Amino acid sequence: MSCLLSLGISMVIIEDKSLTSPGQKVNSLAGASYSQGQADMYEFARILQAFRAAARDSEIMITARIESFTTRTPEKNEAKELASVQLALEDALARAELYKTSGADAIMIHSKAKSPFEVLSFLSQFRSQDADTPLVVVPTTYGSITDQELHQAGANIIIYANHLMRAKITAVDAISTFLLPTRQSGFSFGNKSWDRALQCRNFGYLLQQLEKAESLSESALEYRALAMRYALIHVKKVIRVLLKDQNARAADNYIITAKELLNINSQQISPLNNLFLKEKGEDLYIAKL
Numbered sequence: 001m002s003c004l005l006s007l008g009i010s011m012v013i014i015e016d017k018s019l020t021s022p023g024q025k026v027n028s029l030a031g032a033s034y035s036q037g038q039a040d041m042y043e044f045a046r047i048l049q050a051f052r053a054a055a056r057d058s059e060i061m062i063t064a065r066i067e068s069f070t071t072r073t074p075e076k077n078e079a080k081e082l083a084s085v086q087l088a089l090e091d092a093l094a095r096a097e098l099y100k101t102s103g104a105d106a107i108m109i110h111s112k113a114k115s116p117f118e119v120l121s122f123l124s125q126f127r128s129q130d131a132d133t134p135l136v137v138v139p140t141t142y143g144s145i146t147d148q149e150l151h152q153a154g155a156n157i158i159i160y161a162n163h164l165m166r167a168k169i170t171a172v173d174a175i176s177t178f179l180l181p182t183r184q185s186g187f188s189f190g191n192k193s194w195d196r197a198l199q200c201r202n203f204g205y206l207l208q209q210l211e212k213a214e215s216l217s218e219s220a221l222e223y224r225a226l227a228m229r230y231a232l233i234h235v236k237k238v239i240r241v242l243l244k245d246q247n248a249r250a251a252d253n254y255i256i257t258a259k260e261l262l263n264i265n266s267q268q269i270s271p272l273n274n275l276f277l278k279e280k281g282e283d284l285y286i287a288k289l
């Protein structure tokens with residue numbers, strides 16, 4: 001927590017999925033998101049209490065992210081599907097009440113449905129009992145609804161979860177094709193992880209590594225400068241579009257799809273067998289052997 005505070009972070013969002021070991025998280029928007037269950041709500045409440053205790057005397061907000069809708073198993077039968085959604089809604093509302101009393105300052109309700117029905121149902125029922133607790137939504141898949149409609153339904157914070165990364169990848173992919181026409185066969189940064197990132201189009205990782213690098217070839221320096229400049233220009237363009245139209249899908253023509261991003265993120269870039277958890281004071285962080 002002290003590390004987060006030192007970085008100036010004002011909110012942490014903690015999701016209530018069940019994890020048995022690091023690296024086993026299934027993306028909430030993935031088709032198989034139901035394969036990962038939710039944490040026991042009372043065990044998760046204790047996690048929130050621990051965060052609250054660690055955040056004492058600070059202004060950082062703790063938000064509990066509820067995954068009841070994304071972890072349920074979809075049903076092909078319409079009646080069974082409606083029943084499944086209703087059970088998930090009831091579970092989400094029960095969790096929200098418990099999490100509020102366990103230290104959560106805000107509640108995030110997540111959904112991967114193409115329709116905003118699940119989220120709107122939660123907002124309506126939650127707000128009928130609680131007019132004050134901040135509610136967070138992420139309309140990545142149900143982007144047909146406007147920000148104004150979500151606010152009117154009771155949402156306080158709307159997150160465009162991965163739009164800027166999708167914008168960056170779109171921009172750097174284009175400049176890479178222009179600068180490195182032989183990137184799939186012949187070009188090399190001289191670093192296996194970087195080359196793998198280029199091949200997989202994981203430009204978020206690649207630019208981060210290039211920016212930290214102390215020594216680069218002339219061609220790599222040129223690539224870094226142009227890629228970062230073009231990425232910034234395109235990201236700013238997407239931000240302007242989103243702010244103007246107040247709709248998550250307004251930028252769809254300027255960014256890769258969420259499905260493409262999931263595919264990119266699913267591809268391993270560097271080996272994990274030389275990483276381990278290390279303690280520093282009260283904090284844990286990932287370090288190299």
